[in-house]
Amino acid sequence: MKAAWLWSMAVAVAAGAAAEEGSMQGFPFVLPKQKPDMPLSEAMERLYTDYRAPRPEDNELFTQFKYTELKGFDYHDGDGTITRRDPSKVIFAKGKYYVWYTHRNTPTPPKGPQKCSDTIPSTDWDLCDIWYATSNDGFTWEEQGVAVPRPPKPNVGWRSVCTSDILVWKGKYYLYYQGFMEASGKRGDYCPVTASWADSPDGPWTPCNKVVIPNGPEGAWDQYTIHDPYPLVYNGRIYLYYKADADGAPNLVRMQGLAIADDPLGPFEKHPLNPVINSGHETTLFPFEDGIAALVIHDGTEHYTVQFAKDGVNFSIASIVDLMPRAAGPFIPDAFVDAKGRRGITWGISHFTNATTWEHNHSILARFDCDLSLDVDDPVLKRTGTYHRPDVYYRQGLTGEQRKRIGEENQRFKAAQKR
């Protein structure tokens, strides 16, 4: 207590002294809220020009992420025969929360493109249907069963439908999802985006049986893949973001594009400045104030960032975060309300892939909580410095090959020192 008192006295005294004596004393002890009028290093300059606030605590687009196991989902003891993954956004309708997701229930776990069959899945997202669940509190869910099953051959998605997301538009519900016409993995992941619509979130769902977002032209970054369709309402139009897998040498380059339409079933016009996000994997976006915010996870140079675009197109880094939710479907109270000053998000559903072992490969849904909302102020979620136990680091260990290389480099280095 005494220490705390002395400290707060010291802060008060220092603040007074800094105010009185100005920049002659160097950068002030109390971090100014506005950029001080004095020469600054590039890093200090940036703190005031590149971020919404110079402190993470005051940055509405900075947060920690917290995770909670969901109740209500059975995974057959995690043996890999049941998967739930790629949750849609969460919506509130008929007094409940709704989420849609990729659901697989197969005789075995995935066996790869060589060993799959009409009933044995190739990948975790092969031989799937779109299922849904409802909840009163977001923690305990009741599975309602299938929303959109695989259609009969040769319709789009006869082999698998997956990675759904939801749009509410003029009183109707639209599910966008990817449709496979062969087992995933045989030739990359070609699976065009199609859609179904319904008058109620409980269905019945009517498939449009066509490709809604076409692949890009030959030679373009999105020529082979349009993944993870993610619709929002912005400026009175449908803004649908998607991922494409480009390049491949040595690794795929994952970036995000934007397609815009006035009707949920298209035509969608791709933005001429695509890609609009240079990194990321499963795209999570939400309207924020008068723009669009994005969780850029996992892949690329700007992974682990929250980004923001005042125009929904030109994104910049708003904060750097860690332990981000994967394939997150947030609850966005104003996702489809075309208003200014939208409020952000505080929770949603994400997934963990390979939840047990690779032999029993399957994914599970989980809840994440955060403070990316103008309506909530949770100081615990605004602190930096996530603490992990040592085992979390040790699990990211060197491979045998790396140990060998390092040993050889050590020998070479020591031999060179002797010369």
Add this chain to the structure above:
Amino acid sequence: MKAAWLWSMAVAVAAGAAAEEGSMQGFPFVLPKQKPDMPLSEAMERLYTDYRAPRPEDNELFTQFKYTELKGFDYHDGDGTITRRDPSKVIFAKGKYYVWYTHRNTPTPPKGPQKCSDTIPSTDWDLCDIWYATSNDGFTWEEQGVAVPRPPKPNVGWRSVCTSDILVWKGKYYLYYQGFMEASGKRGDYCPVTASWADSPDGPWTPCNKVVIPNGPEGAWDQYTIHDPYPLVYNGRIYLYYKADADGAPNLVRMQGLAIADDPLGPFEKHPLNPVINSGHETTLFPFEDGIAALVIHDGTEHYTVQFAKDGVNFSIASIVDLMPRAAGPFIPDAFVDAKGRRGITWGISHFTNATTWEHNHSILARFDCDLSLDVDDPVLKRTGTYHRPDVYYRQGLTGEQRKRIGEENQRFKAAQKR
């Protein structure tokens, strides 16, 4: 095999098509190495202007970090009576690797500022001495015992000496460290930087018995604290970086400053543009090419970044990384060689605090490996997308208070929907 062949064919065809048809087809499938001459979104523009390379694989300042348990250190079954933390840089001398660190061996774990005594520590870094160890391979270490003990009262550091780092200058060895004159925690962490020198890394060490880096003037950001001194040789002078804890409402603001000298024992002149790094905690820096690179960990808006300053002063973000080593002391082969074109780092020693339980509070040393070197190219360390098991996320759970708040917000939201 077939899939891989088809894919590589597709990549080749696409690259040809893109080259022929140019920007009419949209952004090309193969990510151009140079900025293409076409309209770009801000994110794509940034990929070519703000980073060393548009892909993480090609960015010499991007890396994953891998961790290995060290052999050779005993922690008395992790009961909190022995701590090793805040490793110095690793140097190579007399055919071996050397590391110095804060060492505590006390009858009990830390008991806090109210319950500490002449023999019972307040914090994990109270009642400590500077010890050292040597190694042939960087994985197995032999502890050599004390290098710099606490001096007798009233010399600087009589209560505790800790957080050492090493400088080699004109054939002599200099250890910089913090010296406590009262138990840590009684009034924040006031502990000025002092130093000892020796002709050999094995000592004996002669204390200079003075404050080498003075605190800033009243009202300045570094008026109360100069922590984690970190000397390098740059432009023929001694560049010593340090952390100060500013502000405190609501949280401390941790930033990094620079002090420059021509003699290891000073006088050190603080840079007029301080702070030079706007975030971070224990400062890890290394010469890289013709500038200085920094690992900015844990605290502040630009945590989780590798940064670079061509002039050692004006740092910008070079990459965003995760699971960074804490208080890392890297092996920098050319740390004290005043040459251009320095090569970077591949490994070092870092610490984990609170390694078992809070009741047995102590820290342990560990090894980290990375590829932040021009001499190594390890593709595994250049991949993005660190995978964690679900339990790593679930351990970052909501508090009871947060669950309560979330439940109440849910009730309020649902009630508002009914109106």
